[in-house]
Structure formats: structure tokens, C-alpha cells
Amino acid sequence: MANSLIPPQNLESPILATVSSLIIPGLGQALQKKYQRGIFILTFGIILASLIYWSTATLKLGLISLGTIQVSWLWIPFGLYWLWNVLDANAIGMKKTPGILAGIIFAFIIIYVIAWNVTEVKLYRLVERFNDARMVSVKLLNPDIFTISINGEDSICDWGCLYTYLEDKISGHQPAGVVRISDNVFDIFGRIKPQPAPGWRVSLGLAAEGSRVDTFVAGTLVETIAMGLMATLLSTLFAIPISFLAAQNIMSRVPGGAIVYYIVRTLLNIVRAIDTIVWGLIVIVWVGLGNFAGVIALTIHSIAALAKLFSEEIEHIDNGPVEAISATGANQIQTISHAVIPQIIPAFLSYSLLRWDINMRSATVIGFVAGGGIGFFVVETTRQGAYEQYATALWAIAIVIILVDYISARWRENIVADQPKESVDKVQKPIIRTLKVAFYVLLGLIIAVYCWNVTEISIRSMLSPGKNFSRLLMDFIHIDLTANVRMVVLQQMIVTVFQAMLATTIGAIIALPFSFLAAKNLTGTRKYSIWIYYAARAILNILRSIEALLYVVIFIFWVGIGPFAGMLALAVTSFALIGKLFSESIENIDPGPIEAINATGASRVQMIVFAILPQITPPFISYLIYQWDINVRMATIIGFAGGGGIGLTLTTYFGMLQYHKAGTVVAVIVVVVAIMDFASAKLRHMLI
Amino acid sequence: MLKVENLSKTYPNGTQALKNVSFEVKEGEFLAVIGLSGSGKSTLLRCINRLIEPTSGKITWDDEDITAASSSEIRKIRRKIGMVFQQFNLVKRSSVLTNVLSGRLGYVDTLTSSLHLFSAADHQRAMDSLDQVGLTDKAHVRADSLSGGQQQRVGIARALMQEPRLILADEPVASLDPVLAHSILKYLEQLNKERGITVLCSLHFLDLVHRYATSAIALKDGEMVFQGLPKQIDDAQFKAIYGQEAERVSVI
Numbered sequence: 001m002a003n004s005l006i007p008p009q010n011l012e013s014p015i016l017a018t019v020s021s022l023i024i025p026g027l028g029q030a031l032q033k034k035y036q037r038g039i040f041i042l043t044f045g046i047i048l049a050s051l052i053y054w055s056t057a058t059l060k061l062g063l064i065s066l067g068t069i070q071v072s073w074l075w076i077p078f079g080l081y082w083l084w085n086v087l088d089a090n091a092i093g094m095k096k097t098p099g100i101l102a103g104i105i106f107a108f109i110i111i112y113v114i115a116w117n118v119t120e121v122k123l124y125r126l127v128e129r130f131n132d133a134r135m136v137s138v139k140l141l142n143p144d145i146f147t148i149s150i151n152g153e154d155s156i157c158d159w160g161c162l163y164t165y166l167e168d169k170i171s172g173h174q175p176a177g178v179v180r181i182s183d184n185v186f187d188i189f190g191r192i193k194p195q196p197a198p199g200w201r202v203s204l205g206l207a208a209e210g211s212r213v214d215t216f217v218a219g220t221l222v223e224t225i226a227m228g229l230m231a232t233l234l235s236t237l238f239a240i241p242i243s244f245l246a247a248q249n250i251m252s253r254v255p256g257g258a259i260v261y262y263i264v265r266t267l268l269n270i271v272r273a274i275d276t277i278v279w280g281l282i283v284i285v286w287v288g289l290g291n292f293a294g295v296i297a298l299t300i301h302s303i304a305a306l307a308k309l310f311s312e313e314i315e316h317i318d319n320g321p322v323e324a325i326s327a328t329g330a331n332q333i334q335t336i337s338h339a340v341i342p343q344i345i346p347a348f349l350s351y352s353l354l355r356w357d358i359n360m361r362s363a364t365v366i367g368f369v370a371g372g373g374i375g376f377f378v379v380e381t382t383r384q385g386a387y388e389q390y391a392t393a394l395w396a397i398a399i400v401i402i403l404v405d406y407i408s409a410r411w412r413e414n415i416v417a418d419q420p421k422e423s424v425d426k427v428q429k430p431i432i433r434t435l436k437v438a439f440y441v442l443l444g445l446i447i448a449v450y451c452w453n454v455t456e457i458s459i460r461s462m463l464s465p466g467k468n469f470s471r472l473l474m475d476f477i478h479i480d481l482t483a484n485v486r487m488v489v490l491q492q493m494i495v496t497v498f499q500a501m502l503a504t505t506i507g508a509i510i511a512l513p514f515s516f517l518a519a520k521n522l523t524g525t526r527k528y529s530i531w532i533y534y535a536a537r538a539i540l541n542i543l544r545s546i547e548a549l550l551y552v553v554i555f556i557f558w559v560g561i562g563p564f565a566g567m568l569a570l571a572v573t574s575f576a577l578i579g580k581l582f583s584e585s586i587e588n589i590d591p592g593p594i595e596a597i598n599a600t601g602a603s604r605v606q607m608i609v610f611a612i613l614p615q616i617t618p619p620f621i622s623y624l625i626y627q628w629d630i631n632v633r634m635a636t637i638i639g640f641a642g643g644g645g646i647g648l649t650l651t652t653y654f655g656m657l658q659y660h661k662a663g664t665v666v667a668v669i670v671v672v673v674a675i676m677d678f679a680s681a682k683l684r685h686m687l688i
Numbered sequence: 689m690l691k692v693e694n695l696s697k698t699y700p701n702g703t704q705a706l707k708n709v710s711f712e713v714k715e716g717e718f719l720a721v722i723g724l725s726g727s728g729k730s731t732l733l734r735c736i737n738r739l740i741e742p743t744s745g746k747i748t749w750d751d752e753d754i755t756a757a758s759s760s761e762i763r764k765i766r767r768k769i770g771m772v773f774q775q776f777n778l779v780k781r782s783s784v785l786t787n788v789l790s791g792r793l794g795y796v797d798t799l800t801s802s803l804h805l806f807s808a809a810d811h812q813r814a815m816d817s818l819d820q821v822g823l824t825d826k827a828h829v830r831a832d833s834l835s836g837g838q839q840q841r842v843g844i845a846r847a848l849m850q851e852p853r854l855i856l857a858d859e860p861v862a863s864l865d866p867v868l869a870h871s872i873l874k875y876l877e878q879l880n881k882e883r884g885i886t887v888l889c890s891l892h893f894l895d896l897v898h899r900y901a902t903s904a905i906a907l908k909d910g911e912m913v914f915q916g917l918p919k920q921i922d923d924a925q926f927k928a929i930y931g932q933e934a935e936r937v938s939v940i
């Protein structure tokens with residue numbers, strides 16, 4: 001019989017593989033040359049087991065009594081995971097197509113049960129305190145913009161009051177009181193106030209020495225805008241020279257350059273892994289509270305991010321023009337100025353614009369720790385429970401950020417499109433061109449000088465650091481690694497990572513159906529449904545313009561201080577960003593397959609399953625991983641506003657001046673963020 | 689027999705892509721549709737299976753009125769009309785087999801097919817279709833790992849799954865180089881000759897028309913300017929279709 005001629009290893013290998021996977025998960029898969037699968041299964045197995053062990057030891061999670069011993073029921077899904085791995089090895093051996101769904105489900109059960117518990121999700125709180133939450137949301141929808149004074153008593157004039165007032169005015173009745181723009185608005189935007197005359201006015205003879213003149217005093221929002229602009233300008237200036245040091249193709253030509261390259265790259269990665277807000281904590285020890293501290297914190301993080309992007313741009317320049325210019329006999333400097341710089345300027349500009357957008361967003365919350373701008377205003381108002389004032393700030397922030405987002409995106413588009421604007425016969429007269437350029441340069445200078453003043457930039461305070469700063473530096477080198485600190489930090493870091501994961505999941509679940517509404521090719525094509533599209537996009541844009549920290553203060557009021565509130569805040573921002581990314585990838589699907597499937601006589605549902613889902617699933621998963629990565633960074637700071645996790649630990653240590661412990665936290669954050677960064681990039685790369 | 693009467697199509701933006709086009713295609717014919725870019729070839733082919741709604745006119749196929757069919761009827765009609773596209777229109781990330789199986793969707797019920805469950809007979813049919821175009825060994829690879837010519841053969845295999853009596857091919861070889869163009873058209877010719885499947889195919893190159901088509905129509909700015917045998921397209925006809933400056937070019 002032919003059957004008896006089958007070589008023995010063909011019979012044995014499935015059995016061997018099955019048995020090896022029974023002993024060590026993933027081993028059987030690896031033996032059958034599925035190395036990646038094997039490593040994945042083993043790594044996940046180890047992670048799951050340690051998580052279960054850790055959660056039982058520290059949280060007494062899921063304990064059930066078995067006679068005299070207590071074990072966690074989570075070992076059941078773990079056993080099933082193990083079993084799945086054995087069957088998987090067997091299936092590969094039998095040349096059947098193995099399924100991964102079961103394994104993923106068992107792993108997810110374990111992960112989400114633990115995540116749910118460490119994040120202290122208490123759904124009943126959402127219901128229990130619903131009335132308070134509703135009260136706050138009414139206040140959020142009625143921001144403190146107008147004040148009505150009735151018989152000398154001032155009170156906030158909400159939309160209803162404003163409506164009655166206007167109605168009375170128009171119909172000729174006597175309104176109940178006098179309505180004016182509230183002080184709160186002036187606090188945010190700024191007001192004109194007599195101030196001691198500044199030096200330049202005196203020297204120009206416009207004001208007498210020591211006299212007071214009416215000056216515009218910037219409101220907290222203007223301060224915030226100035227911080228964002230200043231940080232972007234400064235960080236671009238610093239990042240340019242640094243980026244050359246971090247560009248491999250440049251440094252490899254310089255003797256000893258390779259070492260410089262690695263050092264600079266590593267430093268940039270470390271600095272970038274520490275969030276702007278964490279930098280804020282460090283900087284205030286250096287220069288004290290205020291706008292200036294905010295600018296420094298923003299600038300430091302921004303330099304690292306920009307220098308990395310810039311250096312990658314330098315590494316990817318087209319070598320053709322460099323060769324061509326060198327071939328004409330030009331020297332090094334000429335080559336750089338004629339072949340390298342023209343190539344990198346557009347990209348640098350566009351990255352700076354992108355960074356401007358990011359810096360503006362961070363500037364709205366840097367005040368939480370650095371004590372300036374609108375972030376500080378929010379901290380103060382919410383502490384007093386003045387949610388109407390806080391609401392005005394939120395709306396103002398939303399408008400500014402949406403504008404910045406739009407302007408930055410438009411300019412970047414123009415730079416990328418890079419069309420020569422004038423046709424040959426319509427070139428502007430040189431004199432007009434010069435005047436135009438001069439005008440913009442002048443305008444830029446005036447804005448820069450103004451921002452410099454508003455943000456109270458002071459080189460002197462940088463040179464004379466606060467009294468604790470040298471201790472902080474020493475302590476950050478000698479971080480505290482005692483068992484106790486290690487345990488607290490590790491535990492909080494796990495909470496943080498799970499907060500991020502749960503927030504991503506919840507955000508994504510809501511964003512998924514929503515993104516179909518916000519996709520132009522689906523809802524934006526018909527006369528009426530286009531309004532659904534506009535509404536959906538508007539909701540996403542407004543929610544996305546507010547930083548997670550600003551949401552935390554609402555949620556702690558609703559569900560109480562702790563990781564649950566932080567997680568909810570992150571879920572809102574995740575929803576907004578994922579919704580945007582999802583709807584954009586729906587908009588980018590290839591209509592060809594849809595047409596082809598329709599042509600076969602398929603139904604609508606079949607068309608979605610066969611033409612749309614296969615196209616959107618990979619980018620969706622990739623965005624989820626990306627969002628988780630972002631959320632881990634964000635989760636490290638939401639603790640600053642009461643959102644729990646490692647951020648709370650960090651502020652506590654800073655507050656108690658225990659810098660050596662704070663250093664440990666920062667180090668752990670750097671490591672975890674770096675791992676997440678690497679893993680998420682690898683995973684996403686595998687998907688595409 | 690496919691009968692097109694006074695077919696017109698005006699797009700919402702006002703473009704008149706087809707103007708009063710009428711012609712007939714007999715069972716088993718290989719009809720070439722020629723014309724410059726923008727002359728309305730794609731619009732015409734898509735009106736026949738109503739991927740595009742005609743503005744006016746009538747299309748009948750074996751006494752069945754396609755233009756009057758309800759949406760469930762049109763799905764039944766589409767099952768019998770295979771379509772092959774210039775850009776292949778495969779789902780790139782799905783496997784070749786899944787792409788081929790999707791040609792069967794009009795025949796199977798929505799629920800099970802949505803779970804990607806197909807009968808053993810359909811799997812067999814898919815392997816047979818792939819065998820027809822010589823791609824059985826590629827069944828389990830991702831569609832985008834294939835070359836252009838191979839992708840177009842998958843497109844043909846997908847159309848074959850429908851057991852079509854008519855194939856609409858919209859510039860099936862325009863994205864391929866000349867050697868591959870012949871190989872693809874030979875598959876279509878084979879289906880036409882051996883299985884008697886009627887083929888409507890838009891083409892750019894006149895010598896391909898001469899080589900493969902049994903009859904031809906030409907469109908210019910949405911109007912039909914020629915109908916007849918491929919060999920009747922002489923120099924005068926050619927200038928009328930393609931304009932005075934046009935010159936004949938040929939592929940291998």
C-alpha cells in the first residue's frame with residue numbers, strides 16, 4: 001500500500017508538535033518553522049500568566065475557594081488559551097488552516113477583566129451621579145459670556161436670559177436689567193487697562209516717565225496662543241542645527257560623527273518620551289511658575305520631536321541634485337546651500353506647522369502644572385466649582401484649536417502641493433514682491449516680540465535656577481530603586497497602560513458606527529444626509545480640540561477622582577481621533593471592488609462584507625494600535641488633574657520634593673513609552 | 689440577443705456621455721467598442737448592467753427589459769453578466785480565492801456568505817475557474833501580490849464564477865503591456881468561441897479589434913459613428929472616429 005510508504009516524520013511531527021506545545025506554549029509552532037507565531041504565543045502566555053499572578057497578589061482579583069486554597073478563576077481562560085495553543089500546533093501539523101480567533105478571545109477575557117478592575121470602573125457611579133453631571137452639562141452649554149445687573153446685583157446671563165433681554169429690547173419693553181459682556185470674557189481674551197508706561201514709549205517721547213497709559217493686557221487665552229507660537233519658533237530654531245547632528249548621512253562623513261549621531265538620537269528619544277506636561281513639572285523647579293515655564297516645557301519637547309523629524313528628512317533627501325551641483329565644481333557650502341537646503345525647506349516648514357498645531361494643544365493644558373495661560377485659569381475656576389467660567393474657556397479653546405488645526409493643515413497642503421503660483425507672463429514686479437516680503441517679515445517680527453513679552457521670557461531666571469533645581473538634577477541621576485518604590489511605580493504603570501487600553505476600546509466601539517456617518521463618500525453625497533455628515537464632523541472636531549486633561553476635570557466631578565475618571569476622559573479624546581481617522585480611511589477606499597461586487601449581482605450587505613470590510617479592517621486595526629500608543633503617553637499625565645495612574649504618583653512625589661522617587665517614575669515612563677512606540681510601529685508595519 | 693435602443697445618459701453635472709445610441713448584439717458575438725478617451729465607452733458598458741442608471745432609452749436582453757427591472761430583478765440579471773475591469777477591481781488584501789468566490793455572491797444567501805461560508809461545490813467551481821486561467825497555484829496568496837496580467841486573469845475567473853452568458857469588458861488590457869494584452873484577450877476569445885459567451889469589450893488599439901472582434905461599434909462624443917465588421921474600418925472611417933490628426937499605431 002502506498003500509505004505505508006509515507007516517511008515516518010510526516011506522521012510523527014504533528015504529534016511531536018502537539019506534545020511540545022503542551023509543555024511549552026508556542027514550541028510546537030516554532031518546531032514547524034512558524035517562528036513568529038511561536039514567539040507571539042509564548043510571549044503572550046508569559047504576559048497573561050504574570051498579569052493573573054500580579055492581579056491576585058495585589059488586588060485579590062477574581063479569587064474563588066477550591067477547598068482550602070484560593071485561586072483566581074482567570075486561570076480557567078488561561079488554561080483554555082493553553083489548550084488552544086496545543087490544538088493550533090496540531091492543526092499546523094495536520095496541514096489544516098489554524099484559527100487564531102479562539103486564542104485571541106481567551107487572551108482578551110483575561111486582559112479586559114484585569115483592565116476593568118485596575119481602572120476601577122464603577123458604572124453605577126455614572127448613573128448615581130447623573131443628576132450632578134446633568135447640572136454641569138447645563139452649565140457647560142451656558143457659558144459665562146454675559147453679565148446682567150439687576151438693581152446693582154450682577155449675575156450670569158445665560159442664553160435664556162439673553163433671549164428675553166433681546167426680546168424686550170426689540171419689542172420696546174424695559175429690560176429687567178443691564179446686560180454687558182462679563183468680566184470672565186475679559187479674563188480670557190484680555191482687557192485694556194492703565195499700566196505703567198513701558199520703556200520704549202518713554203524713550204520715543206510718547207509718554208512721560210512713570211506715567212500710566214492704557215495698554216492691552218493679555219487674557220489667559222492670548223497668553224496661551226503666545227506660548228504656542230513662541231515655543232514653535234524657538235524649537236524650530238534649535239531643532240535645525242541639532243537635526244544635522246542626528247542625520248546619519250551627514251554624520252557618517254564626519255570623523256567621530258557616528259558616536260555623536262547615536263548619542264543625539266538617544267537623547268532625542270528620551271526627551272520625546274517625556275510628555276510636555278511632565279517637563280512642566282521639572283521646569284517649574286528650575287524657573288518657577290508662570291508662562292515662561294510653560295514656554296520652556298513646550299519648547300524642550302518640541303525640539304526633540306522636530307529634530308527627529310528634521311533629521312529623517314535630511315536623511316531622505318534626493319542625492320541627484322547634490323551630485324549635479326558637486327559636478328559643477330561647487331564646494332561643500334555651495335552644495336549645501338544650492339542642493340540640500342532647497343530640498344529640505346518645504347518639509348521643515350510643514351513639520352513646524354504641524355508642531356505648531358500640537359504645541360497649541362499642549363499650551364492649553366501646560367498651565368495645569370506650570371501655572372500660566374488658560375490651563376491655569378481652568379484649574380482655578382474648576383476648583384471653585386465655577387463651571388460656567390470654565391465653559392467659556394472650553395468653547396474659546398475649541399474655536400482657537402479648530403482654527404489653528406485648519407490653518408496649519410491648509411498651509412501644509414499648500415506646501416506639499418507646491419505649485420508655482422504665478423504663470424510666466426504674470427510675474428509680480430520685483431518691487432511689489434520685495435514690499436510683500438518686507439511686510440510679512442515685519443509682521444512676523446512684531447508678533448514674535450509681542451509673544452516674547454507676553455510669555456515673560458527671561459534669560460536671567462534661566463541662569464539663576466531655583467534652589468531645589470540642583471538637587472533635582474542629582475536625584476534624577478541617583479533614582480530611588482528600593483523595592484517599595486519599584487512596586488508602587490510598577491503597579492501604577494500597569495494601571496496606566498490598562499487605562500489607555502480600555503479608553504481605546506471604548507472610544508473605538510463608539511467611533512466605529514459614528515465614523516460611517518462622518519465619511520463624505522457615504523453620507524456626504526445626498527442633499528439631506530450631507531447635514532448628518534457636517535454634524536458628525538463638527539462633533540468630532542470640537543471634541544478633538546479639547547485636551548484629555550480638560551475633560552478629566554469634568555469626569556472627576558461626575559465619577560469621582562481616580563483612574564476611572566481619567567479613563568473616561570481618554571475615551572472621549574480617543575473617540576474623537578479614532579472617529580476622524582476611521583472616517584478618513586472609509587473615504588479613501590477604492591471604489592473599484594465595490595463596483596465589481598455590485599456587478600456580480602450581490603446584495604448590499606454582501607457588498608459591504610466583500611468589498612468594504614476587507615479594505616478598512618487593516619487600517620482600522622492599525623489606528624487602534626496607534627491610538628493605544630498615544631493614550632499611554634496621555635495616561636501618564638491625566639493623573640495631574642485627578643485621573644489616577646502614574647501621573648498621580650509623579651505629582652505626589654514632586655509635591656513632596658522626593659525627586660529621587662520622581663526620577664524613578666520618569667525613567668519608567670521613558671522605558672514604557674519607548675517599548676510601546678517600538679511595539680506599535682512593528683505591529684502596524686506587519687499589518688500593512 | 690442584446691438590444692440597445694435610443695440610449696442616452698446625462699450625468700448630474702450636465703455631461704452628455706451618451707446620445708441616442710442604438711445597436712444589437714447577437715448571441716455569441718464578440719463586439720468591440722472603440723472610441724477616444726471620454727467618448728462614452730465605459731458609460732455604455734455600465735448602463736447595460738445598470739451600474740449606471742441610463743437617463744433615457746431601453747435595453748432588452750432576450751426579451752427581458754433591463755432598464756425596467758426592479759432592484760431585486762436587476763441583481764438576478766447581473767448574475768448572468770460577468771464584468772471585467774481596466775483596473776481589475778480586485779479586493780487587494782483578500783486572497784485570490786476569496787476574490788474569485790465573490791463572483792458567486794448573486795447566487796448564495798446573504799447570511800452564510802457574509803460569514804465567508806461557501807459550499808463545497810462553489811469551492812470546486814472556484815478552483816475550476818482558476819484552472820481555466822492557469823492560476824490554481826495562486827489560490828491562497830493575496831491578490832495584490834500578483835502581477836497585473838495575473839490580476840486580470842483573476843478578474844476573469846471571478847466573472848466565470850457567475851456562469852455568465854454575457855461578459856462586459858471595459859478596456860481589460862489598457863493597463864497591461866502588449867504581450868499580456870494578447871494573452872488576456874485570448875482567454876476572452878476562448879470563452880466566446882468554446883462556451884458561446886457573448887462578449888462586449890471596449891478596446892483602444894485597432895489591430896486588437898481586427899484580431900479578436902467579430903463586429904464593432906465606434907463612439908465619438910457619446911454618439912455612435914460606426915457599426916459594422918472590424919475590417920470595414922478603413923482610413924476614412926478611422927479619421928472620422930479618431931479625428932483628422934490621428935495616426936494608426938499598432939501593438940505587437
Ligand SMILES: Nc1ncnc2c1ncn2[C@@H]1O[C@H](COP(=O)(O)OP(=O)(O)OP(=O)(O)O)[C@@H](O)[C@H]1O
Nearest residue numbers: 699700701703705724725726727728729730731732
Ligand atoms: N460620474 C461622472 N460624472 C460626470 N461626468 C462623468 C462621469 N463619468 C464620466 N463622465 C464624463 O462622461 C464622458 C464619458 O465618459 P466615459 O468614462 O464613459 O468615457 P470612456 O470612453 O470610457 O473614456 P476612457 O477611455 O477615458 O475610459 C466623459 O466626458 C466623462 O468626463
Ligand SMILES: [Mg+2]
Nearest residue numbers: 729730731859
Ligand atoms: Mg473608460
